[in-house]
Amino acid sequence: MSDELRSAVSSLMGRAKSDLGELVAFRSVANPDVEPPQECAKAAQWVVDAFTEVGLQDVTASETIDGSKAVYGIAHGPQGSPTVLLYCHYDVQPALSSDDWQTPAWELTEKDGRWYGRGSADCKGNIVMHLTTLRALQQVDGSWPCTIKVISEGSEEQGTGGLDAFVVDNPDLLRADAICIADSGNCAVGVPTLSTSLRGMILVDLKLEALASVLHSGMFGGAAPDPLIGLIEVLASLHDAAGNTTVDGIDNSERWSGADYEDQQFRADAQILDGVEIVGDGSVAEMLWVRPSVTVLGIDVPKIAESAASIYTSVSARVSLRIQPGLNVADSREKLIEHMRSRVPWGLKATITDVAGGEPFMGSLDGPAFDAMKAAMGEAFGREMTTTGVGASIPLCSVLTETFPEAEIMLYGVEEPKSQIHAPNESVDPSEIENFALTQALFLKLFAASKSAR
Numbered sequence: 001m002s003d004e005l006r007s008a009v010s011s012l013m014g015r016a017k018s019d020l021g022e023l024v025a026f027r028s029v030a031n032p033d034v035e036p037p038q039e040c041a042k043a044a045q046w047v048v049d050a051f052t053e054v055g056l057q058d059v060t061a062s063e064t065i066d067g068s069k070a071v072y073g074i075a076h077g078p079q080g081s082p083t084v085l086l087y088c089h090y091d092v093q094p095a096l097s098s099d100d101w102q103t104p105a106w107e108l109t110e111k112d113g114r115w116y117g118r119g120s121a122d123c124k125g126n127i128v129m130h131l132t133t134l135r136a137l138q139q140v141d142g143s144w145p146c147t148i149k150v151i152s153e154g155s156e157e158q159g160t161g162g163l164d165a166f167v168v169d170n171p172d173l174l175r176a177d178a179i180c181i182a183d184s185g186n187c188a189v190g191v192p193t194l195s196t197s198l199r200g201m202i203l204v205d206l207k208l209e210a211l212a213s214v215l216h217s218g219m220f221g222g223a224a225p226d227p228l229i230g231l232i233e234v235l236a237s238l239h240d241a242a243g244n245t246t247v248d249g250i251d252n253s254e255r256w257s258g259a260d261y262e263d264q265q266f267r268a269d270a271q272i273l274d275g276v277e278i279v280g281d282g283s284v285a286e287m288l289w290v291r292p293s294v295t296v297l298g299i300d301v302p303k304i305a306e307s308a309a310s311i312y313t314s315v316s317a318r319v320s321l322r323i324q325p326g327l328n329v330a331d332s333r334e335k336l337i338e339h340m341r342s343r344v345p346w347g348l349k350a351t352i353t354d355v356a357g358g359e360p361f362m363g364s365l366d367g368p369a370f371d372a373m374k375a376a377m378g379e380a381f382g383r384e385m386t387t388t389g390v391g392a393s394i395p396l397c398s399v400l401t402e403t404f405p406e407a408e409i410m411l412y413g414v415e416e417p418k419s420q421i422h423a424p425n426e427s428v429d430p431s432e433i434e435n436f437a438l439t440q441a442l443f444l445k446l447f448a449a450s451k452s453a454r
Helices: 002-011 013-024 037-053 124-141 162-169 227-236 263-270 284-290 329-343 368-381 395-403 430-452
Strands: 057-063 069-075 083-089 109-111 114-116 147-153 178-182 193-198 200-209 293-300 314-323 349-358 386-390 408-412
Touching (some): 002 368, 002 430, 013 037, 013 430, 037 069, 069 162, 083 430, 124 178, 124 430, 147 162, 178 395, 200 227, 227 314, 227 329, 284 386, 314 329, 329 349, 349 395, 368 408, 368 430, 395 408
Parallel strands (some): 178 408
Antiparallel strands (some): 109 114, 293 314
């Protein structure tokens, strides 16, 4: 079974590259302030056409509450066979500065054996992987081993919850025995990895106001409160001297018992400069996967080139808090807000605004789908599957868990550390697309067989 499918997937890699080239060309950033909305609309239509061409039925693009389009389609398998839902997203992060790209951001470019371009890994590479899986099954079997549903969202990177609401409103449409979230990745190229935990995410904006008017820093500085200094004081309180996240009431001492993430490997993957330390007093795995993490995503202050000798009236910062499984968003958000509010100096006026949030997630670690995936990854990659945590957040996973509590939910995908997702020079190793397309094809057949045998 695997030899035929392996050969079929290999023969389809040229098509996969051309598909990915077409997808990368769409500047599908789901933020009209960054790219025109038509780019997302064109990408959604491309996804509709591609999954229709590969043999799915009823492929439609439905508008969600945030204005993005969720693309859905279904391929009916034999009566009594299980149902598998395949997930991906077609929206991408902004390209950022073109000066930082070594290749054109919106043009798929092969370099040193990798395919470069925004979205090549996150997550358009996974769309192509799904398509290659389905084409290989059709080429070898001419049919589907089970019922296969596909859902592709258009605003995942914005975290605005369009698909989250769509899932809740359309449970029968998306109900499945196994849900495969293709939006994660291997811990290294060629190392098959199932992500079994995700941290939750909380975003808040903190605004500090001090003055009714901008003041000359020479004439008033020293007595007039500087809101930027106040902001720095609040933000500095969110970490201790070792770099541990310190939010009042949130545990930062959890231990990780699974596979470790070696310091030297992490330094290389994160491209940490020589002489710069890894922060925190836990292992890398603990700091990334089972402990909280605060990041300051942005600060609204003048650029140096635009600055003046002034004390400004107000400043703002966007703060991200990642929380480990076992915590919940509502309680952790309250603790973060109270921590920051209690550190505001000099009576500055503080406004804290809730921006977004997503619950932590624990994936399947047993069951027929997990067993089939483990066997499929081992066969496709030629080595045993490993499991790991992920420090990132995918709020949709928690929504799926609540909506479909009986489903086995698994995370994997074509990303890996060298992909540099969300950064300039994003890329994908084509072998990851090939091996995961084979993995999925094998998984669908093995899972269907295991469920039919019961």
